[in-house]
Amino acid sequence: MIPLPDGRVGFVVGDVTDKGVPAALVMSATRSLLRASAQRLIEPGEVLERVNEQLCPDMPEKMFVTCLYGVLDPATGHLRFANAGHDLPYVRTADGVVELRARGMPLGLMTGMPCEEKEATLQPGDGVLLHSDGVVEAHDPERDMFGFPRLKETMADAPPGQELIDRVLSDLEAWTGPDAEQEDDITMVTLERSTGESQVSAAANGSVLAEFEVPSEAGNEREVMDRVETAVADLGLEPSRLQRLKTAVAEATMNAMEHGNEYQADRPVSIRVLHSPDRVLVQITDRGDAGELAEPEAPDLEAKLEGRQTPRGWGMFLIEKMVDEARVTSEGGGHTVELALRLEGDGDDNE
Amino acid sequence: MTTSELQAAVRQRDGGVAVIDLQGDVNSSAEVALNEAYARATAGGPGSVVLNFEHADYINSTGIALIVGLLAQARTSKIEMKAFGLSDHYREIFEITRLSDFMTIADNEDRAVGGPEGSNDA
Numbered sequence: 307m308i309p310l311p312d313g314r315v316g317f318v319v320g321d322v323t324d325k326g327v328p329a330a331l332v333m334s335a336t337r338s339l340l341r342a343s344a345q346r347l348i349e350p351g352e353v354l355e356r357v358n359e360q361l362c363p364d365m366p367e368k369m370f371v372t373c374l375y376g377v378l379d380p381a382t383g384h385l386r387f388a389n390a391g392h393d394l395p396y397v398r399t400a401d402g403v404v405e406l407r408a409r410g411m412p413l414g415l416m417t418g419m420p421c422e423e424k425e426a427t428l429q430p431g432d433g434v435l436l437h438s439d440g441v442v443e444a445h446d447p448e449r450d451m452f453g454f455p456r457l458k459e460t461m462a463d464a465p466p467g468q469e470l471i472d473r474v475l476s477d478l479e480a481w482t483g484p485d486a487e488q489e490d491d492i493t494m495v496t497l498e499r500s501t502g503e504s505q506v507s508a509a510a511n512g513s514v515l516a517e518f519e520v521p522s523e524a525g526n527e528r529e530v531m532d533r534v535e536t537a538v539a540d541l542g543l544e545p546s547r548l549q550r551l552k553t554a555v556a557e558a559t560m561n562a563m564e565h566g567n568e569y570q571a572d573r574p575v576s577i578r579v580l581h582s583p584d585r586v587l588v589q590i591t592d593r594g595d596a597g598e599l600a601e602p603e604a605p606d607l608e609a610k611l612e613g614r615q616t617p618r619g620w621g622m623f624l625i626e627k628m629v630d631e632a633r634v635t636s637e638g639g640g641h642t643v644e645l646a647l648r649l650e651g652d653g654d655d656n657e
Numbered sequence: 658m659t660t661s662e663l664q665a666a667v668r669q670r671d672g673g674v675a676v677i678d679l680q681g682d683v684n685s686s687a688e689v690a691l692n693e694a695y696a697r698a699t700a701g702g703p704g705s706v707v708l709n710f711e712h713a714d715y716i717n718s719t720g721i722a723l724i725v726g727l728l729a730q731a732r733t734s735k736i737e738m739k740a741f742g743l744s745d746h747y748r749e750i751f752e753i754t755r756l757s758d759f760m761t762i763a764d765n766e767d768r769a770v771g772g773p774e775g776s777n778d779a
Contacts, residue, residue, distance in 0.1 A: 524684075549744075553717075553746070553750070557718055605754070607758070611759065616722075619722075620721045621718040624754075
């Protein structure tokens with residue numbers, strides 16, 4: 307775990323090929339490089355790419371490091387991660403256990419390797435299990451591997467935290483037999499997002515100002531704008547910044563109703579308004595099941611006027627211009643747009 | 658707040674200027690009203706069409722797309738488009754989207770109607 311600015315937390319799990327002193331030295335070097343890069347760089351993909359560049363020149367032959375690095379915002383549950391060839395972490399959600407997928411080659415193999423970066427949002431009550439291949443590659447006396455499906459099943463049934471780790475270890479022991487010698491080292495890390503109840507009390511990190519749903523019907527974005535305005539009324543946002551937030555909220559809600567939920571009555575849009583000491587966050591979640599939303603083409607007014615581009619396609623563009631930060635995450639068959647606006651510039655308000 | 662369907666009325670002003678007074682929400686439900694008003698406004702072959710946003714208090718991305726559609730038609734017919742009555746917020750959005758590069762945004766109706774480019778200067 308690596309504490310980062312803004313209260314965010316970096317977390318990392320890794321595994322080096324081979325054993326013994328050379329492997330330990332490589333792992334030690336990787337740890338130091340990661341900690342140093344994590345403080346300088348924000349994007350997890352960039353961090354792993356930088357560590358790879360620094361590791362490669364001195365890497366012993368036939369040795370490499372798999373590594374998963376993520377940055378978690380505990381106030382919102384927002385998670386960005388990149389993976390250099392490590393086993394995929396599992397997330398236990400209300401809808402079942404899913405994998406956190408991101409592509410990347412192990413570190414130390416060759417320079418110039420890109421590391422894909424992905425995002426997800428942990429909902430209250432969700433849990434993550436990071437694990438090394440010593441778990442799934444453990445064999446039973448018949449040489450059958452424990453495997454990913456069994457680990458996923460254990461994750462689905464087990465309680466969170468240390469109890470999950472204990473459950474995996476006891477399932478492993480049952481699989482390999484009590485007298486079996488451990489074949490490979492085993493690393494497990496769990497992360498849990500506390501439920502909303504305790505989060506409200508954790509006002510220093512981020513309190514929930516409002517949480518509600520609206521049916522996916524055209525025009526309901528107006529209601530969402532008004533309710534968000536009411537929820538942030540005491541934060542002293544400058545009127546112009548409030549207008550921008552409302553426009554971003556309206557556009558994100560429209561996208562959720564239209565593209566995510568396809569205006570289906572049984573698929574509402576969920577809205578959460580959160581307040582941390584320096585910013586307001588609005589999370590807008592649809593129940594779409596169409597996988598990741600397509601990246602919209604950047605609007606070009608001249609192209610639109612000449613008929614080379616559709617006149618539409620302004621929504622995401624406006625959202626990004628209106629707030630300080632806008633992120634889209636997809637998981638478990640839904641998409642969340644998170645809008646962040648700093649609370650600065652409200653000095654003139656006397657209220 | 659409830660949504661309000663767009664009403665669009667057309668007034669002819671001297672000098673070949675048609676003004677479209679917009680009242681309500683400029684969103685997807687405004688398409689028919691807006692296009693019909695534009696057709697009425699341009700039926701007499703005006704030199705310019707002025708959109709009055711004084712009573713349009715909500716414009717969303719679909720509304721922007723509708724305005725882009727009108728602007729494209731106007732350019733084809735070589736009709737100048739102008740606008741006035743935008744709040745600071747929507748004026749900013751017209752700037753961000755670059756709509757203001759293609760239509761003069763005036764402070765009030767007289768300046769919008771009064772002359773060609775530069776009419777919104779003091």
